[in-house]
Each structure stands twice: as structure tokens, then as C-alpha cells.
Amino acid sequence: VTFAISAAWELGFLDALQEQESVEIEAFASEHDLHRSSVRAIAEALGCGEIVVLDEDGVVRPGPIFAEVFATKGFFYWLTRGCGELFSVMPSIIPNAARQGDYYHRDLRAVGVACRDMGYQFFDAPFFSFLDEIDFEIAADLGCGSGERLIRMATDRPDLHGVGVDISANALELAHEAIAAAGMDDRIALVRADARQLSPLRVFEDVDLLTCFLMGHDFWPREQCIGSLRAVRRAFPNVEHFILCDTYRSGLLPSAAAPLFTPGFEVAHALMGVELPTLADWHGVFKEAGWELVEQRDLPVPSSTSMFILQPG
Numbered sequence: 282v283t284f285a286i287s288a289a290w291e292l293g294f295l296d297a298l299q300e301q302e303s304v305e306i307e308a309f310a311s312e313h314d315l316h317r318s319s320v321r322a323i324a325e326a327l328g329c330g331e332i333v334v335l336d337e338d339g340v341v342r343p344g345p346i347f348a349e350v351f352a353t354k355g356f357f358y359w360l361t362r363g364c365g366e367l368f369s370v371m372p373s374i375i376p377n378a379a380r381q382g383d384y385y386h387r388d389l390r391a392v393g394v395a396c397r398d399m400g401y402q403f404f405d406a407p408f409f410s411f412l413d414e415i416d417f418e419i420a421a422d423l424g425c426g427s428g429e430r431l432i433r434m435a436t437d438r439p440d441l442h443g444v445g446v447d448i449s450a451n452a453l454e455l456a457h458e459a460i461a462a463a464g465m466d467d468r469i470a471l472v473r474a475d476a477r478q479l480s481p482l483r484v485f486e487d488v489d490l491l492t493c494f495l496m497g498h499d500f501w502p503r504e505q506c507i508g509s510l511r512a513v514r515r516a517f518p519n520v521e522h523f524i525l526c527d528t529y530r531s532g533l534l535p536s537a538a539a540p541l542f543t544p545g546f547e548v549a550h551a552l553m554g555v556e557l558p559t560l561a562d563w564h565g566v567f568k569e570a571g572w573e574l575v576e577q578r579d580l581p582v583p584s585s586t587s588m589f590i591l592q593p594g
């Protein structure tokens with residue numbers, strides 16, 4: 282069912298259901314030149330999860346949990362399209378001998394698409410409400426993924442300039458397409474760099490707002506995180522606010538009550554060799570890394586996620 286949700290979203294089926302409230306399988310398949318039996322099978326799989334309801338004429342309508350699944354589709358997409366290959370080779374990459382070099386692959390473009398949707402659904406409201414409280418002119422986003430957060434900020438503030446930093450060429454390609462489509466090439470620059478070891482660049486010099494969503498755990502382990510966050514401070518000498526928002530190790534597992542995404546997120550990072558920090562781990566690094574934690578805003582979804590509002594210490 283998880284894979285069916287991702288496929289249905291990518292193929293436009295979930296959006297069609299959201300917009301039109303009913304979709305005829307035959308018509309949808311022929312309109313998009315899709316294999317009709319596969320579309321029907323996906324709809325039936327979604328029906329097993331009560332996400333949709335099918336009638337005898339092949340008409341599909343939203344089911345009892347459609348709205349909840351539509352809001353959380355980014356998490357399913359992250360797990361399947363973004364990390365599917367990682368999970369499928371799980372038994373092969375657990376032996377220590379196999380964990381050498383580039384021993385796994387994820388689709389970071391899909392991760393970017395997934396996170397963009399999580400952003401719309403769950404991160405934008407607390408983030409943009411914080412932005413209303415501060416002044417800034419140039420923003421940089423570390424691990425910018427799809428670039429959507431910068432685009433949204435620049436849409437709200439016509440004088441804003443921004444720079445997105447990401448390590449992945451695929452993520453930057455997605456960001457570049459979106460920035461060009463928004464007509465913001467002259468206002469948002471992109472830099473391919475490893476945020477764990479940033480060097481000062483001219484384009485970073487006047488940045489006064491720094492953001493980093495859903496990649497903070499890549500700074501860890503602790504000593505490396507402290508070094509990286511210090512380097513971030515040096516690379517952005519005029520930054521006034523640093524908003525770091527991340528999902529941390531929940532400490533909830535094992536638990537039958539944990540949201541589905543939590544074990545998926547924690548297993549994926551264990552497989553990739555990323556030691557997810559706990560909330561207490563985060564609290565233990567800011568000061569030493571040269572940042573003062575001014576405020577912490579906890580997000581209800583995803584679980585175990587906080588927005589840390591930092592200033593140079």
C-alpha cells in the first residue's frame with residue numbers, strides 16, 4: 282500500500298482525486314497513457330488501506346483516510362521512492378564487510394520532492410510565522426533540496442535575495458528547474474557544496490538569515506557537528522538568525538504507538554551509517570559550536586521534530 286500511495290501521487294492520481302473527488306480508472310489511464318490494469322491494481326491496493334473506495338463501474342472516490350494520507354504522502358514518498366533501493370538491499374548492506382565506499386544509493390531528487398511536500402503540509406506554517414517576527418534581506422538555505430523554501434520566501438518578499446546550498450547534483454537540478462520556472466534566476470543562486478565543511482564564499486558574505494531543514498543530522502557525530510557549525514558561522518559572518526529544523530532520534534522505539542514514518546526514518550539512517558542525534562544531543566552542541574539557542578519550537582508532525590532558533594553566540 283505504501284508503494285501504491287507513492288505511485289498514485291507521482292502519476293497524478295492522488296491529486297486528481299483531491300481536486301475532482303472522483304476519478305474513473307479507464308479515463309484516467311487513457312488520458313495519461315497508462316497501463317489500465319496496473320492503475321486498477323493500484324486503486325484496489327489503496328482501497329485495501331481505506332484510502333479510496335471503488336465502485337463497480339471503476340469509479341474511485343476518496344476513502345475514510347484519504348485526507349490524512351494526502352497530507353502525509355511526502356513521508357510515504359520519502360520511504361519508497363527516495364529510499365526504496367536502500368531498503369530493498371537492506372540484508373546485503375548490514376554485513377560490515379559490505380559497508381565500504383558508496384555501498385548504498387538513494388534517489389535524492391525524490392527525497393527533495395518528498396521534503397517539498399512535507400514542507401507545504403507541516404513546516405511552512407511555523408516557519409513563515411517566525412519569519413513575520415524578524416527582518417532580513419538575504420537568506421541562505423543549507424541542504425536546500427528542491428529550493429522551494431527559498432522560492433516561497435522570495436515570493437513573499439520581492440526584495441529578497443537567496444542562495445541554496447546542496448551536496449547533491451540531482452537535488453540542485455530540481456532546485457534549478459523550480460527557480461527558473463518561478464523566474465527567480467537573478468535572485469536565487471545555487472552552490473554545490475558540503476555543508477559539513479563550508480568555506481567562506483563571496484555569495485555568503487551578506488547573508489543575514491540562514492536556514493537548514495531536515496539535514497541537520499548529517500552534521501553528526503558530535504565532534505564533526507561542532508566543527509561544521511563553527512565553520513558555518515565563519516562562512517556566514519553577517520548572519521543574525523539561524524533556523525535549524527530537524528527530526529531527531531525519537532527514543533520512542535520500539536513502540537506500537539510510534540508513527541509509521543519513525544521506524545522507517547531511524548532504520549534508513551542506521552543503514553546509511555548516520556547516527557541520529559537525540560534532542561538532548563542537539564542541546565549539548567550549540568554553545569560549543571558558537572551558537573546560542575534562543576528558542577525552540579516543537580512541531581506536532583513529523584514526530585520528534587523541532588525548529589531551533591539560533592543566533593551567533
Ligand SMILES: C[S@@+](CC[C@H](N)C(=O)[O-])C[C@H]1O[C@@H](n2cnc3c(N)ncnc32)[C@H](O)[C@@H]1O
Nearest residue numbers: 396397424426447448449452475476494495496
Ligand atoms: C531531507 S532533504 C531536505 C531538503 C530541504 N531542506 C527541504 O526541507 O525540503 C536533505 C537535503 O540535504 C542535502 N544534503 C545532505 N547532506 C548534505 C551536506 N553534507 N551538505 C549539503 N547538502 C546536504 C541532500 O542532498 C538533500 O537535498
